[in-house]
Amino acid sequence: MKKFTAIFWRGNPQLENGGYETKRTIEAKTIASARKKAKEKEQCIYGSMTLIEVIPATD
DSSP: OEEEEEEEEEEEETTTTTEEEEEEEEEEESSSHHHHHHHHHHHSSSSSEEEEEEEEEOO
């Protein structure tokens, strides 16, 4: 399994600039499967979370 970094925009209307970027680490075999797993993490209770990009992790 390889590690990938998924970068999201976490929208929150209560913040001054409307949100912030956040990163999550995902383990997957290919970048396509990492994107699929990242899309599943877009759901959140309030506000919104939008996937910006998935890149190979630099450890």
